[in-house]
Amino acid sequence: MPWVTPYAPTRAELDACITCGLCLPVCPTFRLTGDETASPRGRLAAMAAVGEGLEPVDETFEEIMGFCLQCRACEVVCPSMVPFGRAMEGARAEIAAQRPRAARTVREFAVGKVLGSRASLKAVTAGAAVAQRIRIDGILPGPLRRMKGLRALPLRPSSIVGEVRRPDGPPIGRAAVLAGCVMDQWFAPVHEATLELLRRGGYLVEVPEQQACCGALAAHDGAADAARDMAVRNLAAFGGYDVVVADAAGCAAHLKDLGHWVDGGEELGGRVKDVTEIVAGLIDAGRLPELAGDLGEVAVQDPCHLRHAQRIMREPRRILEAAGYRPVEIDPVGMCCGAAGIYMVLHPETSNVLGLQKADQVRAAGPSLVASANPGCEMQLRSHLGGDFRIAHPVELYWEALRTDGS
Ligand code: SF4
Ligand code: SF4
Known part of the structure; x- marks a missing residue:
């Protein structure tokens, strides 16, 4: 029996690949190595071989799967709409389940x-x-x-869990905010911007107590039961809200796909918004102001889980423009920066090569201010760019501009 868990890649997911190879040029690991087994097509073929009982789940299979960044750039260009991210999560769950205890x-x-x-x-x-x-x-x-x-960390970390913020007038809806794991402890200014912008935009904002970490890192590493437990908790915690907001692109992308993890997850996923989507929408609707100042240029880095997994590109630029910045593009194809969750720890050499490439793109673009909507990318950029650059979330920059403007 090749697969042993209910999370395994399905026959339909794997059969969808028509081996056209269109995904190869956008795959960072294939571009680095030129090796078919480091490509989306090669990885799907390896999964299919295991599924058909031709190969075992062994060290070679783990190496092939583990080298993938799970950036999902391959999904965007795939004419067969192969759900690569889902299949890879399934393959990782199998590897984890078949590891020694x-x-x-x-x-x-x-x-x-x-x-x-x-x-x-x-x-x-x-x-x-x-x-x-x-x-x-x-x-x-x-x-x-x-x-x-890392940003400068607090000696006494706080949490936004349990917070409630009320709008000045009648609420336009109830918004729940995902506190997350590292976002809650390490990125307090991003959370503060999120809570206040939602409140000022008209939402009654709550951070429900019962919520868990989104589960993305667990799912990406194959800890499927842990990811499922978190999904069950979040399903209960976020019931009844009009919108559920995550201010880390990786968390929002995972919550939107919760239907893969738990019954009822699809309905919850439909109510999830990345914070860049909801804040840009509030600006478009005139509920948050467009500021008149000129704050100079900002380089825009597109996290893979914003650009590829959620297909969001306009919104962060819209927010930055409304704050008074002039966005500068750094990378027309949105290549992964190499952070990729815990990939930066498990595969430091590859992560480093991709991080250096991204840092070179930022330096070539010019601005010393960089907007990034994902904590892992922010850490990777800071680690490779050094102290002469500032890296911040788009909503953080907009909130700072709004407070300075006094609007
Ligand atoms: S683009 Fe899609 S169908 Fe074509 S090889 Fe890649 S995964 Fe398979
Ligand atoms: S998720 Fe990224 S690294 Fe993995 S196969 Fe697709 S493009 Fe390549």
Whole structure:
């Protein structure tokens, strides 16, 4: 029996590939290696071989799947609409389920329990904040040096869970905000911008207590049961809201696809909005102002889970223009920056090559201010660009401009 879990890639998903190869030029790992097994088509063929019982789920299969960034650039160009991201999550779930129990437990603990628990994450954050202050990032082993991409962390991390913000007039609807895992502890200014812009745009804003981490990192790493548990909790927590808002592109993309994980998830996914979508919509509707100032140029980086997974490109630019910035493009095809969740830790060399490429694109574009709507991309950019550049979320920049303007 080649597959052992209900999450495995399905025959229909794999048969959809017509092996045309149109996805090859947009795949970062294929471009780096020229190797068919590092391409979307090759990975789908490897999954099909296992599904047909021709190959086992072994180390080679794990290597082929593990090298994928899950950036989903291949989905955008695929004429057969192969749901590559879903199939890859299924393949990763199979690999995790068929690993020796000890290895499985350690990985599941990291992505399921640490990220899934606010208390654990607070302890990790406080420890990392101390490490930042005594500047040990330079002596840490390889992948952990990525700490230098973090924002300055608080010694006493706070959380927005439980917050309620009321609009000045009658509400136009009830909005729930996903607190997330690292977003909640490490990106407080982005959360503050999100809460306040939704409130000022007319929403009654709540951050429900019962919610969990979105589960994207668990799903991407094959910790399927942990991802499913989080999906079940979020389904209960976000029931009854008109809109559910996530301010990390990776979280929004995962919540929109929750139908893959839990019955009822599709209905919830239909109510999910990336914060860039909802804020741009509030600006378009005249509920948030367009500011008249000229704040200069900003380079726009498109996170894969915004551009490829959610197909969102206009909205961050619209928000930046409304704030008074002039957006500058850095990359016509939206190649992955190499962060890719925990990929930057598991595959530091490949992640580094892609990060350096992205940093070169930013430098060539000119501005020292970069807008990015995903925490992993932000960390990757900061880590490769250094202190002369500022990287911030588009809604954070808009909220700052709005406060400065006094509108
Ligand atoms: S573009 Fe789609 S159909 Fe063509 S090889 Fe890639 S995955 Fe298969
Ligand atoms: S998700 Fe990204 S890295 Fe993986 S096969 Fe598709 S394009 Fe390549």
